[in-house]
Amino acid sequence: MDQVKTTAASADGRDQVFAALAERFQDRFTRSEAVRRQHGHTTTSIANQPPEAVVFARSTQEVSEIVRICASQNVPVIPFGTGSSLEGHLNAPFGGVSIDLSGLDQIVAVNVEDQDCTVGAGVTRKTLNAHLRDTGLFFPVDPGADASIGGMTGTRASGTNAVRYGTMKDNVLGLTVVLADGEIIKTGGRARKSSTGYDLTRLFVGSEGTLGIVTEITLKLHGIPEEIAAGVCPFDSIEGACQAVIATIQCGIPVARIELLDAPQVAACNAYSKLELTETPTLFIELHGTKAYVEEQAELFGAIASEYGGGDFSWSTRPEERTKLWQARHDAYWAAQALKPGWEVLSTDACVPISRLADCVTATAEDIVASNLLAPIVGHVGDGNFHLSLLVNPEDAGMVERGKALVSRIAHRAIEMGGTCSGEHGIGQGKLKYLEHEHGKGAVDLMRRIKMAIDPAGIMNPGKMPG
Structure with missing residues (x-):
């Protein structure tokens, strides 16, 4: 493009x-x-x-x-x-x-009654939630890294909780933005809805710094649930695990998190995070609600899982066990990297409609084997999003080329299934070449015209999506 x-x-x-x-x-x-x-x-x-x-x-x-x-x-x-x-x-x-x-690391305001807050772009998600702990509220968007709220806004980040609480676009109410000439503007506000003017807030959410620099963000907050249960369920096959996810979502079970780890990723997490899981395709589940409701939904999920080759669904409400499990999930990238010290990680993601999840993940797993590559799969599969941590020896040119070819096939496969080349990593430099295939020439031309109107000299993070 x-x-x-x-x-x-x-x-x-x-x-x-x-x-x-x-x-x-x-x-x-x-x-x-x-x-x-x-x-x-x-x-x-x-x-x-x-x-x-x-x-x-x-x-x-x-x-x-x-x-x-x-x-x-x-x-x-x-x-x-x-x-x-x-x-x-x-x-x-x-x-x-x-x-x-x-350095823009101040939590400017927390409005407990309205369940919102305003923070500087440099505040990280963990810092924000530590600050909110005594209010009974939390901010749910949780990409694996302890990313800054400004960066999460720029890339339209999501994470393990997105299946229930949505992504950054669903949780940002307003922004302070510095434009290409240095002008400071404010978009949105603290009201939960508005029908006035263009939705400038969502124009900047996901713009990756190419339209302006976000310096302050007003966010929705959510109440901490009465009961939180996290569990693990092993499966005979990766296809069975994906089919169980599809059935769970289609049955309306309101899971807060439902994450897939294939066998290589489970092995990596066992070694890196000192877990003792069976090294087979596995789902990590979290449920939020009242004690009785969580128990009921856990039983329903267990019944669904068993229909698709799921083993014993063991779950716990103990905070220390939940924390260990989800920290291991967030450390999955580093766990995969530790499998081959000195090798590079070609990290990629894709997202498809939930009905195509099993097709896309199964085809990807077969593609990995056919390519003779090591590429653990992990994903926020409740919303059709999965990731690969593709390990390549940088001194093996053939392996690097096979890895890049695999990344390209995954992107095109997801788009052709009605999905996207990136559910949450964004475009940046790495996925710029897929943008027109996904959105069409007309839409990309419109993105380019918007970019030129707001940043005519092209100084805002040039060489990235969309300009």
């Missing part, structure tokens, strides 16, 4: 920008190679393309100042949260300045 052209800054113009930023921000401005490389993309096999400089911002006003200085000479700007994204979102293919938002 053609890219929105970035207006190149001259060498003198870049030097002017760096000098101005150094004077204004002093020790919070750096051109250190180590810091620059850390602010390129690290949690991916995509080559690191570091920015030319990094500035550590502490407020929306400072972000606006930085953008204005950069915009004066058409120098690109790339927002940085915690560095946990997976598709090259943080790389700087045209150079420029990385704006580190970790």
Whole structure:
């Protein structure tokens, strides 16, 4: 797909920008190679393309100042949260300045009665939930990493709880955004619904920093359930596990989490997280509600699972057991990486309509075997989303090419089944080539026109989706 052209800054113009930023921000401005490389993309096999400089911002006003200085000479700007994204979102293919938002770490307001809060973009999900613990509320969106709320907004993140509580697009009420000329705008509000104007909030949610830099987010919160039960159910086959998920969702069991791990992923988690699970395709389940309701739904799920080759469904309401189980699930990426120290991980995801889940996952598992690759499967299968941690030896060119070909086939297969090449990782650099296949030329052209209207010089995170 053609890219929105970035207006190149001259060498003198870049030097002017760096000098101005150094004077204004002093020790919070750096051109250190180590810091620059850390602010390129690290949690991916995509080559690191570091920015030319990094500035550590502490407020929306400072972000606006930085953008204005950069915009004066058409120098690109790339927002940085915690560095946990997976598709090259943080790389700087045209150079420029990385704006580190970790200093925007204030929890601005918590409105317990209205079940909402406003936080800085640098606040992480774990920090927010620790702050909320005594209020009886929690924020449910939980990607595997302890990502920043700003980064989660930019990539339209989801996670294990999405099947019940939705993704970031469902839980963001309003935003503060710095535009490409440094102007500060606010979108949305604290009301739970509105029918006024364009939905600018959702335009920026998932825009991956290509339209503006999100600095503050107003979020929906949810009540902590009376009873939480987590359980594990092994299956004879990966197809049986997927069919059990489909039946569970179609029967209307309101699972809070339902996660698939194939046999290699279970083995990896056993080794890395010190679990003792049977190394066979397995579902991790969590149910929320009253004590009686949770017990009833657990029994119903157990009956469904047994019809599809499920073994004993063991579950517990003890917090320490639930925490250990879900921490192991969140550490699945690192557990897979530990299977082959020194190898690279080609991490990818796809999402399909729930009725096609078994078809897509089974075909993918067969494809892995045929490709002679090690690629543990794990997924938020309650909403049709699954991931691969594809391990390749970087010194084996043939293996790397087989891995890239497998990633491409998965993306195209998901799209052809009515799904998407990415349920939550986003587009960035890694999946840009699939965007037109998924959305069509007309829709992508419209994305490009929106990008050009908001960022005519193309300085906002250039080289990514959609421009």
